Amino acid sequence: MTIYPEALAAHLEGGVTTVCHCWRMTRRDAAIKGFTDHDRRLMVDGTSFEPLAGFSATEARDTLGLAVDTVDVEGVLSSDEINEADISAGLYDDATVETLLVNWAETTQFARLRNATIGKITRRDGAFVAELKSRIHALDQVNGRVISRSCDAELGDARCRFSMGSPGFSAAGAVISAETPEMLHVSGLGAFDGGWFELGSIEWTSGALAGRLAHVAGHVKGQAGVELTLQPSEASAPAPGDTFLIKVGCDKTFATCKAKFDNALNFQGFPHLPGNDAAYGYAVDGDIFDGGPLVA
Structure with missing residues (x-):
């Protein structure tokens, strides 16, 4: 419940x-960025809130129980504070948003209505719609381990223990040409077999995309050279000559962990977990199932 001063x-x-x-x-x-649906800049609680034309919010509801409350905030991308490139790069994913009710004639009078995190962001016709989720949505997330055949660690993290600085698992390259933002012909990777960097990541080190990350969906080495396929995004295509640092990826299987990374001892999955076929394989017509041991 909101308590008003x-x-x-x-x-x-x-x-x-x-x-x-x-x-x-x-x-x-x-x-930290501040926005308001008022028509002029406001200074509230030490933060400057910029007016944005067309900035508005939908109905917000606070409900009892564990249901996730949401509200949509919609606005036109008319400010340098928000742009398509930053949204596409994920800079606003999971950002926290504090909603204030302010007396614009006397900005020392304000109340905090709610705290939320940004969920899904959609863009259409030059505008964005950001869904704000109440913090209770964290209770919907899976906590603890999930038992599966595949590994549930991230490559190079404290559980995986593989050193990403090991020779041969990263390389520097440059863009030769870009058919689309996702289809790139590159140099610098000729010493690596095709598929080596599949499921890996790219960090751009020069050009308009410098500092941003992309994920590698495919790595092909052919007679025409090396071609990388990136996961679809709304970022602009890199320019010829743009440089990058690429790192290998992992498909989370035990075979890859053992053969590619020689890291089988740290595999964080259960590759020998029996499936449904093994679980039901003992049921043979005519056998006696009286609760006794199945294996003598």
Whole structure:
């Protein structure tokens, strides 16, 4: 339940109010941005909130129980503070958003309505719609380990223990040409077999995309040279000459862990987990199933 400061509560009980909404967004990189549906810049609680034309919010509901409350915030990409490239790069994924109710005529009067995280962001016709989820959505996430044949560690993390700095598992390259943003002809990878960097990642080290990451869907080595296929994104295509650092990926199977990384002792899956065929394989017509041992 929102508790309104005494001065703001008194203002809300008056015949005429001068209130607006402000959204304070904190990205995972700690960058803080403020936006408001008011028509001028406001300084509230130490943050500058920029007005954005067409910025609005849908109905918000606070419900009892464990259901996830959501609200959509919609706006036109008319400010340098928000742009398509940053959204495509995932800079706003899982950012925290604090919603404030502010008396714009006296900005020291404000109340915090809710805290949320950004869920799904969609873009259409030059505008964005960001879904804000209440923090209770974290209770829907899977916690603990899932028993499966495949590995549930991330390549190179503390559980995997593979050193990503090992020779031969990363390389520097450059773009020769780009048929599309996802289909690239590159140099610098001629010493590696085709498929070696499949499921890996690219960090751009120069050009307009410098500092951004992309994921490798395919790595082909042919007579025409080396071709990389990146996972689809809305980022612009790299330019010829743009350089990158590419790292190998892992398909999470025991065979790959053993043959490609020589890391079988640290495999974080259960490759010999019996499946349904093994579980039901003992059931043979005519056998006696009286609760006794199946194996003598």
